[in-house]
Amino acid sequence: MKKLISIFVLAGLLTFSVSYATTAKEISLNNEHIVLNDDISPLCKAAMKGDVDQVRSLIATGNKPNEKSLGMTPAMFAARYNRVEVLKVLLLNGANLNMKSENGYTAKDYAKMSNAKEVLSVIEENS
Template identity: 40%
Template structure:
C-alpha cells in the first residue's frame, strides 16, 4: 500500500510539473466547434469517418435524414467532400440520390458545386 501511495504521488507531481512548465500559448489553445441541427450520421460522413458511419447505419440511422438548417442529407455531405467510399455505403443502405436540400441541390449538385470530380463521376454512373 505504501508503495502504491508513493508511486501515485510521484505520478501526480510529474504530471503537475509537466503541465505547469508548459507556458507555450499555442499548446494551451483549445479549439471547439459547435454543430447544431445536424445528425450524428451527417457529422461522421462530413468527417470522412467510415467506421462510425457504418456503425450508425448498422444500428438503424436514417440515411436520408435532412439537417434542420440546410436540408442536406448524409449523401450530400459525402458528395460535397468527394468521398466515393461513403457514397457507396450510403446508397447501399438506402440513401436517395434524388432528394434535394433547401437550396435545391441533390448529391450530384453538391459534388459539382464542390468540384468533387470523383463523386461526380460516380454519381453520374447511377
C-alpha cells in the same frame, strides 16, 4: 480573501467552458476547414468527416441514410466534401441521390459545386 478570489476564478472558468462546449466546433481535415455544428446529425457529421466505419455503425443502429440535417442528407454532405467511400456505403444502404436540399440542390449539384470529381463519377454511375 484568497478563497473568495479562487471561487470567482473557478466560477469564471466553469462558465467559459460550459459556453464553449455549446458552440460550434471547428476542425481541419486535409487542409480543409470544417465547422461542425451540434445541430448536425451524427450520420451527417460522419459523412462530412469521411468516417466510413462510423457511417456503417450509425446506419446499423438505425440512422436513416435519407434523413436530412440542416436541410441536407448525408449523401449531400459526402458529395460536398468528396467522400467517395462514404457515398458508396450510403448508396448500398438506400441513399436517394434525387432528393433535394432546402436550397433545391441534389447530391450531384453539391459534387459539381465542390468540383468533387470522384464523387461525381460515382453519382453518375448510380443515376
